Amino acid sequence: MPSTDKTVVLVHGGFVDGSGWRGVYDELTRDGYRVRVVQNATKSLGDDAATVKTVLDDLDGPAVLVGHSYGGAVITEAGLHEAVTALVYITAFAPDKGESVNSLIATFPQDGPQPPILPPREGYLFLDRAKFHDSFAGDLSDADAAFLADSQVPWGVDALGTTITEAAWRVKPSWYLQVTEDRMIPPAAQRSMAERMGATVRETPGSHAVYVSRPATVAEIIRAAAQ
Numbered sequence: 001m002p003s004t005d006k007t008v009v010l011v012h013g014g015f016v017d018g019s020g021w022r023g024v025y026d027e028l029t030r031d032g033y034r035v036r037v038v039q040n041a042t043k044s045l046g047d048d049a050a051t052v053k054t055v056l057d058d059l060d061g062p063a064v065l066v067g068h069s070y071g072g073a074v075i076t077e078a079g080l081h082e083a084v085t086a087l088v089y090i091t092a093f094a095p096d097k098g099e100s101v102n103s104l105i106a107t108f109p110q111d112g113p114q115p116p117i118l119p120p121r122e123g124y125l126f127l128d129r130a131k132f133h134d135s136f137a138g139d140l141s142d143a144d145a146a147f148l149a150d151s152q153v154p155w156g157v158d159a160l161g162t163t164i165t166e167a168a169w170r171v172k173p174s175w176y177l178q179v180t181e182d183r184m185i186p187p188a189a190q191r192s193m194a195e196r197m198g199a200t201v202r203e204t205p206g207s208h209a210v211y212v213s214r215p216a217t218v219a220e221i222i223r224a225a226a227q
Contacts (some may be wrong), residue, residue: 006062006085006226007034009055013069013092014042014155015127015136016148023215028222041157042070045077045100052078059083066224067092068211068225069185070159073101079168083157086225087172090211090218091179094193096167101160104189113183124154135183138207139214174199176226177210177218184208199226 006070008028010021018037028035036055040048052074056063062085067075072092079087104106116131127136132149140148176194178201180187185208194201202224204210211218 006064007036007059007129008066008222009052009059010035010037010099011048011052011065011067011074012038012040013067013071014159015124015152017151017153020148020209020212023107024211024222027215027219029218031223033223033226035162038152040071040074041156042159044158044203045073045162048074048159049077051142053081056081056083064222066090066201068171068224069093069208070101070155073164074129076167076169077164079172080166084168087169088222088225089174089176089194089199090221091177091182091185091190091208092167093185094167094174094176094197094199095164096196097165097170098163100163103163104193105160106191109186112186115184120157123157125157126154126161136207137209137212138181138183139205140207140209140212144212145209148212169197169199173225175221176201177221178203179206179208179210180212182208183219189222 011019018039020023030213033079063083064086065075065084066088068090129149133145137145176199178190202221
């Protein structure tokens with residue numbers, strides 16, 4: 001039986017919003033878990049972490065904090081909250097104190113696929129719509145990938161450049177879902193971050209949009225962290 005005393009808090013990444021968590025939400029609530037989906041503006045890391053902390057403040061018990069992609073940086077910053085008992089990274093950035101998303105990206109292998117991020121426009125980033133399916137959502141249908149591409153949320157340049165003040169994974173148990181066909185965060189980079197954290201690791205095929213394409217697999221690692 002699931003440990004329903006814990007609430008699962010889901011944090012989305014850059015270029016998308018919280019609606020992509022619907023399949024994971026359905027999997028977990030069907031099992032009796034309470035779930036909250038955070039809607040971050042992704043303009044700044046500080047504001048996004050504050051939004052997560054506001055959600056955590058409203059809970060009446062412990063929480064498992066889950067982040068996808070840039071959401072991993074957000075939960076790293078917000079995860080010291082006293083309600084958080086575990087952190088789950090879904091093919092996510094896991095910066096240490098003094099690191100940022102940008103500093104991690106600078107360490108990624110340069111000989112593989114590169115995210116098709118367009119030059120900043122008025123302080124915001126977008127992915128090239130023509131390359132979105134292949135890079136972000138390779139295992140989704142053409143229609144579903146097109147919807148994500150056409151509903152992109154502008155990602156603030158400041159959010160990528162802000163450094164972590166204290167890394168929650170240093171003091172909270174962590175899980176990491178490595179995704180083998182991710183073309184946004186290279187699998188080698190995922191492995192390196194997970195190993196540095198000492199995270200409990202699980203691996204799955206899938207694209208960067210694995211939380212949409214394989215909700216049962218994502219829910220499974222969240223249940224493990226909750227139990």
